[in-house]
Each structure stands twice: as structure tokens, then as C-alpha cells.
Amino acid sequence: MPNNPINEEYEHTREQAVDEDGDIVDSALVGDELKLSYPAIEETIVDCERLDIPEGEVTALVGPNGSGKSTLLKALSSHLKPESGVVRLHGDELQSFGQKELARELGLLSQENDPVGSISVEDLVYYGRYPHRGFFEGISEEDRQAVDRAIDLAGVNHLRDTELGQLSGGQKQLAWIAMVLAQDTDILLLDEPTTFLDLHHQFRVLETVRQLNEQKGVTVAIVLHDISQAARFADYLIALHDGVLYDWGPPEDIVTEQLLADVFGVEASVQYDPELQILPKRALSERRR
Numbered sequence: 001m002p003n004n005p006i007n008e009e010y011e012h013t014r015e016q017a018v019d020e021d022g023d024i025v026d027s028a029l030v031g032d033e034l035k036l037s038y039p040a041i042e043e044t045i046v047d048c049e050r051l052d053i054p055e056g057e058v059t060a061l062v063g064p065n066g067s068g069k070s071t072l073l074k075a076l077s078s079h080l081k082p083e084s085g086v087v088r089l090h091g092d093e094l095q096s097f098g099q100k101e102l103a104r105e106l107g108l109l110s111q112e113n114d115p116v117g118s119i120s121v122e123d124l125v126y127y128g129r130y131p132h133r134g135f136f137e138g139i140s141e142e143d144r145q146a147v148d149r150a151i152d153l154a155g156v157n158h159l160r161d162t163e164l165g166q167l168s169g170g171q172k173q174l175a176w177i178a179m180v181l182a183q184d185t186d187i188l189l190l191d192e193p194t195t196f197l198d199l200h201h202q203f204r205v206l207e208t209v210r211q212l213n214e215q216k217g218v219t220v221a222i223v224l225h226d227i228s229q230a231a232r233f234a235d236y237l238i239a240l241h242d243g244v245l246y247d248w249g250p251p252e253d254i255v256t257e258q259l260l261a262d263v264f265g266v267e268a269s270v271q272y273d274p275e276l277q278i279l280p281k282r283a284l285s286e287r288r289r
Contacts, residue, residue: 028187028219029053029076029106034085036071036243044083045071046243053187058213058220060230063240064264069223070111070191072240076221077108077189089187103131106187107180111195113172121167121175122160125150128182146184153208154178155201169196177205181212188212190222194229206233227264228278231255239263252276 031051037044046068053059053076061069074080075087078094087094089105097105107128116124128150129143151157154174164172173196180188190209194202210233212218224230230237231251239246239254241263247254255276260268265284271277 025052026055027052028055028090029221030088031072031075032086032088034075034087035083036068036075036080037083044243046075048072048245051238051245052248053219053221054236055219056213056217057235058209058222058233059236059238060234061221061223061238061240062227062230063246067240068243069240073108073189073191073221073223077106078102079108079110100131103183105185106189107183107185108189109176109180109191109193111191113176116164118163118165120161120163121156121178122147122151124164124175125178125182128179131183147182150178150181153181153211155204170198170201173197174201174205186217187219188221190220192223192225194224202229209233227255227260231276231278
């Protein structure tokens with residue numbers, strides 16, 4: 001496990017953090033003293049003293065496979081109860097929210113979507129409106145507008161009448177993204193939303209995320225496999241290694257050749273001018289990490 005280089009200036013109060021530049025950051029989601037594991041596994045998957053998802057920013061969780069990114073996102077969305085510690089949403093513990101109440105606050109796109117094939121894309125997207133309707137309430141004009149907007153943002157308008165079973169893996173992913181967008185929350189948690197997508201659609205998804213953030217102030221926590229994409233599109237990075245927070249802050253502050261060696265096991269050069277650019281060279285042997 002690498003030595004943790006987190007700057008000692010990284011301080012925090014209950015709902016604020018001070019990053020490495022000394023800037024005060026308001027936090028939408030905070031994890032304190034988190035230990036995360038699964039019932040069938042005895043070992044701790046994530047052990048994190050403090051985690052902040054800044055309000056109104058895009059934060060990317062990065063790290064190699066098995067580093068705990070998806071597990072952490074499940075805890076932040078109340079889909080996994082911490083073994084110890086607490087997650088707070090705007091100062092209130094997640095466990096204090098009812099299911100529908102929480103779904104009106106944050107939306108989650110998981111990697112583990114239920115297999116459905118006989119409904120249309122439009123019908124799937126309407127499921128994203130369930131937190132906003134009572135049990136006996138029909139579809140409102142607000143629901144229709146939210147669904148149309150989500151379908152347009154996800155770029156699946158031409159597929160809205162197509163059954164999910166007829167779609168490619170990438171098209172299904174875009175349909176699920178549209179469903180989460182229709183939820184119309186102030187916080188989005190996205191677990192590798194670019195999986196199965198070609199490069200064009202990867203950028204379309206990331207640009208949609210950025211558009212939501214810039215135009216509507218949506219707070220985003222997104223798990224990304226590609227650190228170059230994460231550094232380009234995110235305001236903050238959370239780098240995880242073996243379930244431990246390695247570093248946190250703006251990409252230009254924390255993306256270093258040392259981080260790439262310690263966390264990702266690659267030798268790479270990092271250029272900062274005119275913009276941050278990562279140039280991988282070779283994989284490092286386990287002995288040198």
C-alpha cells in the first residue's frame with residue numbers, strides 16, 4: 001500500500017473542507033470514519049477517515065479495479081450500510097431519509113441495473129419520476145417535460161419507442177442514464193456511466209454531466225475508469241488505492257507522476273501547460289510500486 005501523501009492542510013468541519021489550495025469547500029455529501037464491507041466478506045473493502053463531495057461541483061472517483069470506488073458510491077447512496085461511520089447529506093444522516101425522500105435528493109446510476117427487455121426506452125425513463133408521484137397519481141405535465149428533457153439530454157430520442165431488449169449495450173446504458181436524469185435531483189451519483197460506450201458517446205455522456213452541472217448546479221460524483229477523462233471533466237478527484245483515500249483535490253494539484261505510479265502502477269509523464277495531459281509510458285512491476 002502506498003504512503004498517503006494527502007496534504008496536512010486538508011482540514012474540515014462538519015459540512016466544509018479546506019482543499020490543498022486553502023479554499024473552503026462546501027460539501028453536499030460527507031463520509032466520516034467510514035468502514036465498508038459486504039455481509040458475505042469479512043475483510044474491510046473501504047477504510048476512509050473523511051470523504052467530501054463538494055456542493056455544485058463534479059467529483060470523479062478514480063483508482064484501479066478493486067480499489068473500492070463502486071463500494072464507496074453505494075454507501076454514499078444508502079445502498080450499503082457502513083460497518084461503522086456515517087454518511088451525511090447536507091448535514092443529515094442518510095439513514096434518517098425515507099426511500100422516496102432520498103430519491104428526490106439524489107439519483108444513482110449503478111452498474112447493477114435490473115434486467116428488463118420488454119419495455120420501451122420511454123417507459124423506462126418514466127420510472128425515474130416515481131419519487132415525485134403519489135401512489136394513485138397519474139402522469140403530470142411536469143413528468144412529461146422532465147422525461148422529454150432527460151431523453152433529449154441522453155441523446156436517445158430516436159430510440160424512445162424501442163424496447164430495451166433490442167438495444168446494444170451502449171444504447172441501454174444511455175437509456176438508464178436518461179432514467180436517472182428524469183429523476184431531476186440536485187445530486188447525481190454515477191458508477192462508470194461510460195461503460196460499453198464508444199468514444200463519441202463517452203464524450204456525449206461526460207459533456208451532458210458537465211452541462212447539468214454548469215446550467216443547473218447539479219452536484220455530481222462519478223466513478224470513471226479513465227483518469228485522463230476524469231482529470232479533464234471533473235473539478236475534483238478522489239484517488240483510491242486498496243480501499244484507502246490516497247489523495248483528494250483539483251486534478252491539477254493531485255495528478256502527479258508519483259500518484260500514477262503508486263495508484264495505477266504505470267510510469268507516465270504529466271504535462272500541465274497549456275492543459276493537464278497524461279502521457280503513459282509503461283506498466284511498472286509490482287516490486288517497484
